[in-house]
Amino acid sequence: MSDVRETRLNSLRELVSVRFKEFLREPEALFWSFGFPILLAIGLGIAFRSKPADVAHVAFIPSPSAPPAPEPFKTEIPTPERAAHVDSILVGALKHDSLLAVEVLSADSANEALRTGRVAIVVSVDPAMQLHYQFDDTRPDARNARLVVDDVLQRALGRRDQVPTQDRQVREVGSRYIDFVVPGLLGMSIMGGGIWGLGFSIVDQRRKKLLKRLVATPMSRAEFLASYMISRLVMLTIEVGVLLGATILLFGVPMRGSLLTVATIIVLSALAFGGLGLLIASRAQTIEGASGMMNLAMLPMWVLSGVFFSSENFPNLVQPFIKALPLTATNDALRASMLRGVPLPGMWPEFAVLAVWTLVCFGVALRIFRWR
Numbered sequence: 001m002s003d004v005r006e007t008r009l010n011s012l013r014e015l016v017s018v019r020f021k022e023f024l025r026e027p028e029a030l031f032w033s034f035g036f037p038i039l040l041a042i043g044l045g046i047a048f049r050s051k052p053a054d055v056a057h058v059a060f061i062p063s064p065s066a067p068p069a070p071e072p073f074k075t076e077i078p079t080p081e082r083a084a085h086v087d088s089i090l091v092g093a094l095k096h097d098s099l100l101a102v103e104v105l106s107a108d109s110a111n112e113a114l115r116t117g118r119v120a121i122v123v124s125v126d127p128a129m130q131l132h133y134q135f136d137d138t139r140p141d142a143r144n145a146r147l148v149v150d151d152v153l154q155r156a157l158g159r160r161d162q163v164p165t166q167d168r169q170v171r172e173v174g175s176r177y178i179d180f181v182v183p184g185l186l187g188m189s190i191m192g193g194g195i196w197g198l199g200f201s202i203v204d205q206r207r208k209k210l211l212k213r214l215v216a217t218p219m220s221r222a223e224f225l226a227s228y229m230i231s232r233l234v235m236l237t238i239e240v241g242v243l244l245g246a247t248i249l250l251f252g253v254p255m256r257g258s259l260l261t262v263a264t265i266i267v268l269s270a271l272a273f274g275g276l277g278l279l280i281a282s283r284a285q286t287i288e289g290a291s292g293m294m295n296l297a298m299l300p301m302w303v304l305s306g307v308f309f310s311s312e313n314f315p316n317l318v319q320p321f322i323k324a325l326p327l328t329a330t331n332d333a334l335r336a337s338m339l340r341g342v343p344l345p346g347m348w349p350e351f352a353v354l355a356v357w358t359l360v361c362f363g364v365a366l367r368i369f370r371w372r
């Protein structure tokens with residue numbers, strides 16, 4: 001009995017060793033596993049770094065014959081030049097705001113600038129002292145520009161706040177975009193490694209008739225599939241450690257939860273995606289067919305599961321489907337641990353989703369897997 005156990009352990013050890021050698025001999029696999037996630041995190045961290053608010057570009061159309069400034073407003077203007085005409089009052093007020101960049105243009109030039117996106121909003125005033133705003137309400141920057149411009153102009157024309165306000169600007173680590181996106185990148189890396197890393201290799205061996213030869217060995221189906229999972233978990237530990245270490249060092253991404261919690265999430269996610277990869281590869285005969293099924297499985301999760309933006313942006317009608325996806329559960333659990341410090345018991349809904357995917361995918365994969 002001990003000899004049989006020793007034989008099985010030796011075969012599993014050799015199979016795991018083969019998996020590592022296959023991985024290390026593929027430069028592309030090394031790049032996509034280690035280099036790409038770090039480069040993507042650095043690029044997104046630089047693009048969405050903490051910086052001052054964006055400046056809105058405004059075009060002002062001067063009145064054909066600017067009416068005189070009303071008498072009550074003349075005393076409100078700090079310089080004589082702005083008191084001369086309503087146009088000068090408004091343009092001066094707009095230029096005085098640091099969040100606005102103002103150009104005085106003719107009507108045709110202003111409309112052209114708005115049409116081409118060079119300015120976010122066009123402002124004009126008629127002889128009846130009514131302000132006119134032209135902007136595209138589907139553009140968030142244009143809607144924000146409209147609010148800022150109207151506030152500036154109304155104040156320049158004498159409006160006063162009924163209640164005094166006080167601003168306190170807070171920039172908390174954990175609320176930045178890089179803090180949001182790093183757990184998503186971790187989830188995406190786990191998913192890609194589990195589905196592509198396992199599925200592609202198995203299909204490639206079946207295509208090359210290598211699996212057919214392994215049938216004649218004492219190795220069991222479970223040992224063969226377990227070798228993939230063990231090697232994947234070891235490599236995943238290194239991948240996650242490199243990505244987390246780089247983002248914490250370069251951008252100060254917080255780690256408010258315990259390392260044990262994060263490790264548990266990663267292991268459960270790796271098992272779920274590994275099972276999905278094995279399920280896809282259990283019957284696929286060609287690389288093209290396997291690639292199509294893998295992309296079909298991953299594409300909805302790339303879009304819906306909140307890698308680069310919150311999954312809450314989608315309608316409530318599809319939220320139950322989104323929450324049932326393994327990548328959504330992975331990303332939500334990682335963000336809860338890393339950004340909010342939620343302990344393991346607080347993540348049972350996400351763990352339940354991952355457990356169901358693991359059991360179903362592994363169970364079906366073991367049942368329908370074929371060597372030829």
